[in-house]
Amino acid sequence: MDDTFDEMYGSDRGPQITIKEADNTHAQIALSNCDLSFANAFRRIMLAEIPTIAIDLVFIEANTSVIPDEFLSHRLGLIPLDSANIDDKLVYTRDCVCDQYCERCSVTLTLNARCTSDVPMTVYARDLAVQAGAQCGQPVITDPEGLGTIIAKLRKGQEIKLTCVAKKGIAKEHAKWSPVSAVAFEYDPHNKLRHTSYWYEEDAKAEWPPSKFADWEDPPQEGEVFDYDAVPNTFYMDVESVGSMAPDEIMQQGIKYLQQKLMDVMKGLNGEDQMEDDGGLRSPGADGGDYQMGGMGGGQGYETPFGGQDGRTPYGGGYGATTPYGTNGWA
């Protein structure tokens, strides 16, 4: 870490994290001394940009249940599958060398269920058989009976026979890949900043139950003057996992993918190559601050796709007054 951060915040007042409560399904944390925009970025990345594995293709051989094929496929997609340490175990299909999908980029699950009794039969996630040797992608089962999510119900003589291909993905593409069911987010539980106003019949205080984070902050004093300079400073989050990943891993992956995102944009700005060799970036002003403007053309007045090079623009003009609507040919 360079000095800029300390200069900016002072070494004693960097961000702080406190874990209030945690188990294998959820974690409550307080993130303080940081800005709303960063806390929100952290929340959004946990919701939408952490890769997990989920069923993405379903080949249905037989489905005589009352649930239509597409409905059934959708339900299968939403079943949480074990995604712990997925980055070490699976690659994205689009990055894989195979033509369609293979063991490096997918996990195959099969379902074979037929009801033979007069009692209706329930098909559960535990009935999904994972391909032998799979390192991840097992259906998540947390109930004491060990059944997992209900997939369908079958009456006597009905049958479901199918093969599923589970792939790695992120929730930005489809919500089934989200590692969380929700990330609760709150600040200023006593509404000292007056960012909200409570609807009430007679007395807002009596009618609104206090937030579960209310005792983490001092309640407003009687007759306290409103501080119009105050900004939110502490953010309370409750990360609720769907079970595919432990909350602890979700939060760590969140930071990791936020950093990854920054690196990607830096690479895009630097023209892909600069980053690795000089091990970071020079601050503006230091040694003239002349980046190799690879991505943007290089040199003075960086060329842009929007023109700049001899004043050409996609809107014409500069091409010797020849516009796409031309002076030659038609005119």
Next chain:
Amino acid sequence: MSFGDEFLDNLLPPQEEEGKLRVRVLPGEEPGSASFQIDDEDHTLGNALRYMIMKNPHVEFCGYSIPHPSESVMNIRIQIYPEYEEETRPVDALMKGLDDLRDLCDVVEEKFVAARDSFNEEQGV
């Protein structure tokens, strides 16, 4: 089986054209001010980056927008105080913003690991 995949391919957005830059300078660039367009970014990066760039004392203004919800691009505008125009170009401020945000992530990760370890210890895990 290939039927399924062709069908899916048709649903996917067209591949990015070869050589198209992910970060672009928008028209109207001047020595102390520029707007950039970044592909495939949204409020997740936009607001945090905007905040970080505004923390730079050379920066007079920074704002971001998502021009249209169905186009996955983010625009970010940076203006430098005239007296710092010589030493800091808008690109430099953008780079510094990204770099500072990365430092912030490093600190948060460090703090998170420490908090988790002490929590686990308290719980006797």
